Amino acid sequence: MRADQLIPARCPLFGYAPQDITLDGQPVRRTLLLPDQQSQVGEEAYDAGATILTDFFKTELQAFLTDELDPLGRSIIETCLGDGTIEDYEALTPMYL
Numbered sequence: 001m002r003a004d005q006l007i008p009a010r011c012p013l014f015g016y017a018p019q020d021i022t023l024d025g026q027p028v029r030r031t032l033l034l035p036d037q038q039s040q041v042g043e044e045a046y047d048a049g050a051t052i053l054t055d056f057f058k059t060e061l062q063a064f065l066t067d068e069l070d071p072l073g074r075s076i077i078e079t080c081l082g083d084g085t086i087e088d089y090e091a092l093t094p095m096y097l
Helices: 042-064 071-081 086-092
Strands: 006-008 016-018 021-023 026-028
Touching: 042 071, 071 086
Parallel strands: none
Antiparallel strands: 006 016, 021 026
């Protein structure tokens, strides 16, 4: 997938979402790829779920902050703990598409 086919997910921790996908020759509706735009989910529920997952990661990732942790891993965890932006994550793990 090319970078111009991706859009930032509403939650930076989730990375990017594809703008479109074709499976077995059939296009997948865009709303299925973007849950925050689905009438059954919407922005409010998406944000609530993103907060639950982000808080879970922040709690669980603390255990991995050890002296033996690779510096890149430490930077990624610290970015999560500091509510990093998608640009922060991309600076650590650039996409080469």
